[in-house]
Amino acid sequence: MQLTTLDWLVMALYGLVALSLGLWFARRAGSGAEEFFLSGRKLSWWLLGTSMVATTFSTDTPNLIADFVRGGGVAQNWSWWCFLITGMCT
Structure with missing residues (x-):
């Protein structure tokens, strides 16, 4: 199977979006265990x-x-x- 340039671009875009979302949610999540497991009781x-x-x-x-x-x-x-x-x- 031969991947085209469009295939590589779609995979790269998907990876960048997934990484960006992960970093954004990690920054937003907080740092405590209560925040992680209990969502800050909110x-x-x-x-x-x-x-x-x-x-x-x-x-x-x-x-x-x-x-x-x-x-x-x-x-x-x-x-x-x-x-x-x-x-x-x-």
Whole structure:
């Protein structure tokens, strides 16, 4: 496969944009651990909830649920409720 000048320009532009965004967000993020992990305690409840739900949409979640159901039947799918307290505390 032969890359043209346009291909190289697009890749270079993409790299520059990604690097620029990374540097901009790094400068804006602050320096403390609380700022990094807790966002300075400034996020709204709905955004935090959306973040918690988004973490369950990983690639291994369907495998985990299938294993729960295979091992203990459909009732095992209720085991998600046991993660409620620990998920809210972390």
